[in-house]
Each structure stands twice: as structure tokens, then as C-alpha cells.
Amino acid sequence: MSDPAITFCGDDALRLSAPDRDERLARASQLQATGDWLEVVPGRRDVTVQFDPFRHGPDEALAHLARTLATPAPPPSRTLETVELPVHFGGKNGPDLADISTRTGLPESEVISRLLSEALQVDMLGFTPGFAYMSGLDAALEIPRLLQPRQQVPAGSIGLITGQCGLYALAGPAGWPIIGRTPVSLFDAAADNPFRLRPGMQVRLVDADQS
Amino acid sequence: MSLTILQPGVQATLQGAPRIGSRHLGVPASGPADPLSMALANRLVGKASDATAIEITFGGAAIRFDAPVSFAVTGAQSALTLAGRAVEPHVTHSAGEGDELQIAPARQGCRVYIAIAGDIDANIFLGSTSTYLPATLGGYEGRALRPGETVQLASVRVIPPMETPEDLHPVCSNSYALRAVEGPDFPASARHMWDETFTATQRASRMGVELEGAFPYIPEDASHPSAAIFPGALQLPPGGRGFLLLADAQTTGGYPHLLQVIRADRHLLGQVRPGDRIRFLHRTQQQAADALRAKQALLSAWLPDFHL
Numbered sequence: 001m002s003d004p005a006i007t008f009c010g011d012d013a014l015r016l017s018a019p020d021r022d023e024r025l026a027r028a029s030q031l032q033a034t035g036d037w038l039e040v041v042p043g044r045r046d047v048t049v050q051f052d053p054f055r056h057g058p059d060e061a062l063a064h065l066a067r068t069l070a071t072p073a074p075p076p077s078r079t080l081e082t083v084e085l086p087v088h089f090g091g092k093n094g095p096d097l098a099d100i101s102t103r104t105g106l107p108e109s110e111v112i113s114r115l116l117s118e119a120l121q122v123d124m125l126g127f128t129p130g131f132a133y134m135s136g137l138d139a140a141l142e143i144p145r146l147l148q149p150r151q152q153v154p155a156g157s158i159g160l161i162t163g164q165c166g167l168y169a170l171a172g173p174a175g176w177p178i179i180g181r182t183p184v185s186l187f188d189a190a191a192d193n194p195f196r197l198r199p200g201m202q203v204r205l206v207d208a209d210q211s
Numbered sequence: 212m213s214l215t216i217l218q219p220g221v222q223a224t225l226q227g228a229p230r231i232g233s234r235h236l237g238v239p240a241s242g243p244a245d246p247l248s249m250a251l252a253n254r255l256v257g258k259a260s261d262a263t264a265i266e267i268t269f270g271g272a273a274i275r276f277d278a279p280v281s282f283a284v285t286g287a288q289s290a291l292t293l294a295g296r297a298v299e300p301h302v303t304h305s306a307g308e309g310d311e312l313q314i315a316p317a318r319q320g321c322r323v324y325i326a327i328a329g330d331i332d333a334n335i336f337l338g339s340t341s342t343y344l345p346a347t348l349g350g351y352e353g354r355a356l357r358p359g360e361t362v363q364l365a366s367v368r369v370i371p372p373m374e375t376p377e378d379l380h381p382v383c384s385n386s387y388a389l390r391a392v393e394g395p396d397f398p399a400s401a402r403h404m405w406d407e408t409f410t411a412t413q414r415a416s417r418m419g420v421e422l423e424g425a426f427p428y429i430p431e432d433a434s435h436p437s438a439a440i441f442p443g444a445l446q447l448p449p450g451g452r453g454f455l456l457l458a459d460a461q462t463t464g465g466y467p468h469l470l471q472v473i474r475a476d477r478h479l480l481g482q483v484r485p486g487d488r489i490r491f492l493h494r495t496q497q498q499a500a501d502a503l504r505a506k507q508a509l510l511s512a513w514l515p516d517f518h519l
Contacts, residue, residue: 007395008392008395008496009394009395009438009439009468009471010392010394010395010441010443010444010468010471010473011392011471011473011474011494011496011499011500012473012474012499013439013441013471015395015438015439028235032235038231038232039231039232039234039235039439039441040235041234041235041439041462041463042235043436043437043438043439043463044436044437044438045436045438046436046438046439048438048439050234050439050441053474053499053500053503054503054504054507054518057497057500058496058497058499058500059497124235124437124463125235125236125237126234126235126237126437126439126461126462126463127237127437127461127462127463127464128237128345128346128461129236129237129238129343129346129348130236130237131237133437169237170345170346172345187346189336189346189347189348189353194336194337195236199235
């Protein structure tokens with residue numbers, strides 16, 4: 001069992017390299033469905049599983065993962081759900097819009113319209129509860145991380161960084177330049193399903209001030 | 212029935228079971244930073260290892276019981292008094308109505324656990340009562356307890372005393388040798404790390420402990436795409452100080468993941484305090500698994516429902 005795509009991630013976790021997004025999410029669903037792993041966590045280019053060392057030794061866990069992966073991942077059982085999120089851009093909702101405009105050389109209206117033109121894909125949730133990493137951003141909108149992270153941004157803030165878009169489900173510190181904010185609740189601890197977004201979903205941003 | 216937090220110390224939270232299977236939603240484990248100490252406290256009051264208990268950082272706390280109830284204290288070494296009389300950790304005690312438990316500042320170790328022979332009322336999120344402060348989840352309104360606040364208790368009992376077997380009293384120290392395996396980003400230039408001693412800085416919380424020492428040089432542009440990260444990971448953010456992750460650690464990260472403290476030794480991380488010295492002992496995955504089984508075997512007779 002020396003599948004080069006699988007490596008140890010510490011003493012009780014294994015990492016499967018899966019750069020292709022659809023493959024990665026399909027593998028994550030497949031591994032989640034087996035119930036064999038304590039955690040199945042998709043990353044930006046991989047899927048990491050944590051195993052129960054009281055159930056599998058490290059070599060057994062490696063062999064077991066390789067056996068599961070020998071079966072192709074079933075295609076997604078349902079069509080991708082698309083979520084529309086209204087967004088207030090700029091001003092106090094998006095304090096970095098002007099700076100993003102300067103850095104990209106695009107007028108603010110053009111930055112916004114490029115963000116609205118394509119559906120974004122939720123790649124993964126991580127960092128803090130419900131924080132969504134999304135891809136599908138126009139290449140012109142690549143900008144770097146803030147030099148000084150903000151101590152606090154409100155829930156629903158939308159940040160851009162190096163070709164990704166991040167949605168802050170909770171208020172908290174933020175290192176990404178913030179372009180706008182959605183008033184839609186993305187995380188509600190009291191709800192049956194606390195998370196509005198899930199990996200694999202599509203997100204369409206809508207300009208809340210233009211409708 | 213209730214108890215009143217007269218002084219919460221630096222930080223007092225309610226902790227129960229870790230949240231397992233929710234990291235893909237961005238929800239960390241939480242639960243006690245030192246699960247073994249919490250299990251030992253719960254054992255002395257006849258509760259399940261992961262029953263909700265009180266975690267107090269650095270001791271320095273006081274609690275008043277408003278009705279007779281048994282309790283036990285474990286974890287960081289602190290002098291204890293009950294109604295003015297000195298009492299020992301790792302023994303079941305019974306408080307009378309109005310009695311105050313005083314917990315002195317911890318001499319060694321970082322976190323004290325108080326278990327109660329009764330059910331502590333706490334919020335539940337994803338099946339667990341554990342407090343996760345950054346998202347105000349679980350516990351007492353998702354936050355740390357404040358002076359004068361009252362925690363509700365149900366089904367309280369006074370039970371015959373028990374004592375933790377002598378050989379299971381955890382040793383708190385100012386220096387730790389933690390067994391670890393290489394992480395996915397361990398560079399060849401890091402081999403010297405196994406011979407170094409690192410020191411915990413003042414930056415310490417339930418999310419992690421910062422370490423200073425001779426970390427390898429990793430170019431700042433060596434950014435990694437965000438990937439899963441777990442408690443026990445030693446990350447190296449830009450700036451050259453390591454960060455050792457604890458129970459509340461974020462679920463994904465992009466900093467180089469140099470080492471992983473093995474599961475058998477992760478409970479020790481919750482007792483590391485600023486100024487403590489840490490060495491890492493190099494192990495393979497198989498050695499880590501063997502060490503886990505060996506330590507588990509020592510614990511199982513006294514803590515049959517506890518898993519490291």
C-alpha cells in the first residue's frame with residue numbers, strides 16, 4: 001500500500017491529495033459515508049481523515065483508506081444547490097472596497113460587477129464555525145492579505161484574498177480585505193441545521209443596494 | 212440547587228465531551244484542555260468521564276455551594292480549602308450548605324477541574340455542553356463564568372468518598388517531554404528540533420500555546436493551501452515562533468505543520484503554562500500507537516469509559 005497520494009498527517013490522521021475540486025468533494029462525501037473515520041475534513045487541495053487508533057493501527061488505517069479509495073467515488077447524489085446572497089458593498093459594510101479598487105486598477109463598480117458575474121463554489125468550511133472558503137473568483141481580483149488583521153468584523157463580512165473569497169459566518173478578527181457584507185444569517189447555533197452553506201454549494205452574490 | 216462562582220480565576224468555563232465529526236463545518240473539538248484530569252475528577256463523584264465539569268485556568272478561584280453536595284478537584288496543583296479547612300485534591304469531599312471552596316493560584320500546571328456529584332446545567336451545541344468561546348457555543352451562555360454568577364445543578368448527591376489511586380495522580384511539572392511524530396511539513400532542516408528545548412510564552416489560551424526556541428527557518432512565502440489541522444499540531448507561523456494547538460484550535464490552517472504531539476500525550480498540553488519548558492521526543496506512527504495502548508491500559512481499570 002504505497003499510494004503516493006496518501007500521506008500521514010501526524011500519528012492518527014491521513015491525508016489524500018486531491019487537487020481537483022469535484023474529485024475532492026466526491027471523495028470527502030464517500031469517506032464521510034463509510035462512518036469509519038472520526039473526522040473527514042476537505043482542505044483546499046486535499047482531504048484529511050482522522051482515524052480512531054483504538055480501532056485501527058496506523059498501517060491498517062492506511063490500508064483501509066487505500067481500499068476505500070480503490071472504489072471510484074459515487075457521483076454527487078443531488079444537483080448542486082445554489083444560494084443567492086444579497087450583499088451591501090463598500091462603506092462600513094466593505095471598508096476595503098476602495099483599496100481593492102486601487103490595487104486592482106478597476107473602478108469600484110467594475111470590481112463589484114466582476115464579483116456578481118459568476119457563481120462562486122463553496123470549497124470548504126473551516127477556520128471557525130461556518131467560515132466558507134469559495135473559489136471561482138475573477139482572476140483580476142487577486143489581492144494580498146491585510147498587513148494588520150482587523151480585531152473585529154461583523155458576521156456576514158465577505159473578504160477577498162489571493163483569488164479566493166471568504167465568508168465570515170461569525171463576528172471576529174479578520175485578516176482578509178473586506179469588500180461587503182451579507183445580512184443573511186450564515187450560522188445559527190439554535191437552528192436544526194446551524195450552517196447555511198456546505199461544501200459543494202454554489203453561491204451567487206447579488207447587489208442588495210441595486211434591487 | 213446551585214453553586215455560585217465567587218471568583219472565577221483567570222477563566223472558568225463549563226466543559227464536557229469534545230465535539231467529534233464536526234471539523235468539516237469549521238467547528239473545533241473543545242472540551243477539557245486536559246481530558247484526563249477532568250475524567251479523574253468525574254470518577255471521584257461517580258460521573259461519566261466526559262460529564263460536564265468546571266475548568267479553571269491557573270486556579271485562584273472560589274465557589275459557594277448552596278446545598279450539601281459532593282465534589283472533587285483535580286488538575287493543576289493548587290492548595291484547597293473547604294469552609295476554611297485544608298482539603299486534598301484527588302479525593303471526594305462533601306460540602307455543607309453555604310460552604311465555600313477556595314482554590315489557591317496554581318503552583319504548577321495550568322488548569323484545575325471541579326466535578327460535582329450532580330448534573331451541571333449547560334447549553335448544548337451539536338450534542339456537547341463544551342464551551343467554545345470564540346463562537347459563544349455550549350457551556351454557560353457560551354462564555355466564561357463571571358463573579359457572582361450561579362450555575363444550576365440537578366440530581367445532586369452526597370456520596371461516600373473515593374480517592375484516585377496513587378499511581379494515577381498526574382505529575383504536574385515545569386518541564387514536559389512530549390512524544391511527537393513528524394508533521395506533513397517537517398523539513399529536513401528541522402532535525403535539530405529533537406534536541407532543542409522550547410519555552411511556552413505568555414500567548415496561551417484554550418486555542419493553543421506559543422513556543423519560543425530554535426525553530427527551523429522556513430521562507431515566509433512557503434504558504435500552504437489551507438488543510439485540516441488538529442489539536443496536538445505544532446505549527447510554525449511567520450515570525451518564527453511555534454504554536455502548539457489545543458482543544459479549541461481552528462479546524463484548518465495554512466501554516467507549516469512541523470510536528471504532531473501523539474494522542475497518548477495530548478492531555479498534557481492542557482497543563483502547559485507560560486514559562487514551562489518543552490522537549491519533543493521523536494516517535495514513529497507505530498510507536499505512537501503502541502504508546503497509546505500502553506497508557507490506555509494503565510488507565511482502563513480505574514477509568515473504564517475513558518479514552519485518551
